[in-house]
Amino acid sequence: QSALTQPPxxxxxxxxxxxxxxxxxxxxxxxxxxxxxYQQHPGKAPKLIVYxxxxxxxxxxxxxxxxxxxxxxxxxxxxxxxEDEADYYCNSYAGxxxxxxxxxxxxxxxx
Amino acid sequence: QVQLQESxxxxxxxxxxxxxxxxxxxxSISGYYWSWIRQPPGKGLEWIGYISYSGNARYxxxxxxxxxxxxxxxxxxxxxRLSSVTAADTAVYYCARESQMMGKTGEFAQWGQGTLxxxxx
Numbered sequence: 540q541s542a543l544t545q546p547p548x549x550x551x552x553x554x555x556x557x558x559x560x561x562x563x564x565x566x567x568x569x570x571x572x573x574x575x576x577y578q579q580h581p582g583k584a585p586k587l588i589v590y591x592x593x594x595x596x597x598x599x600x601x602x603x604x605x606x607x608x609x610x611x612x613x614x615x616x617x618x619x620x621x622e623d624e625a626d627y628y629c630n631s632y633a634g635x636x637x638x639x640x641x642x643x644x645x646x647x648x649x650x
Numbered sequence: 651q652v653q654l655q656e657s658x659x660x661x662x663x664x665x666x667x668x669x670x671x672x673x674x675x676x677x678s679i680s681g682y683y684w685s686w687i688r689q690p691p692g693k694g695l696e697w698i699g700y701i702s703y704s705g706n707a708r709y710x711x712x713x714x715x716x717x718x719x720x721x722x723x724x725x726x727x728x729x730x731r732l733s734s735v736t737a738a739d740t741a742v743y744y745c746a747r748e749s750q751m752m753g754k755t756g757e758f759a760q761w762g763q764g765t766l767x768x769x770x771x
Contacts, residue, residue, distance in 0.1 A: 571755075632755045
């Protein structure tokens with residue numbers, strides 16, 4: 540199973556917007572609308588912030604939004620805040636054989 | 651609110667079997683798929699496998715020959731058994747629950763806090 544491709548790092552100043560990409564193939568990201576995003580602070584478990592490409596769980600600020608085009612999904616964080624500094628991981632359903640694949644993670648720095 | 655708690659030895663010798671338990675509280679195992687996911691120090695997440703409340707299991711093809719994930723409904727627990735471990739299996743191990751009841755989409759809404767397992771002699 541190949542990991543989804545994410546940029547290793549991203550950054551932005553408070554109040555700005557940042558977009559993180561997640562590139563897969565037609566067998567995962569492009570083939571299903573089950574892409575999710577996780578936020579992970581150091582020493583903590585991942586937290587689901589987007590599921591089914593663009594839906595947010597209850598309690599997740601609407602500053603976090605997801606989208607997908609072809610084989611690439613994206614997470615946009617608007618109005619950056621200091622507490623948004625964390626690692627972000629995408630994953631995608633990959634069918635009954637491979638089930639799920641994760642991206643390698645993106646470290647978001649708030650300047 | 652359902653809570654997941656991993657437990658087990660923090661140190662395992664090479665070639666031995668890693669055994670962990672995930673205890674679910676505040677809710678039942680029934681109706682959901684439960685996964686084990688690991689994260690080597692400083693690295694990304696890797697899905698290990700899942701088990702359903704009915705005992706249906708599927709494993710990562712790279713680990714399939716070494717992994718079993720049993721479920722104990724009476725104790726509300728899911729376990730992980732990983733045999734013939736090496737240093738490459740050193741990681742934080744998480745148990746996680748799918749976001750939707752009966753859902754099998756790889757979207758994990760509930761996570762345990764994770765437990766670090768080090769493989770070393």
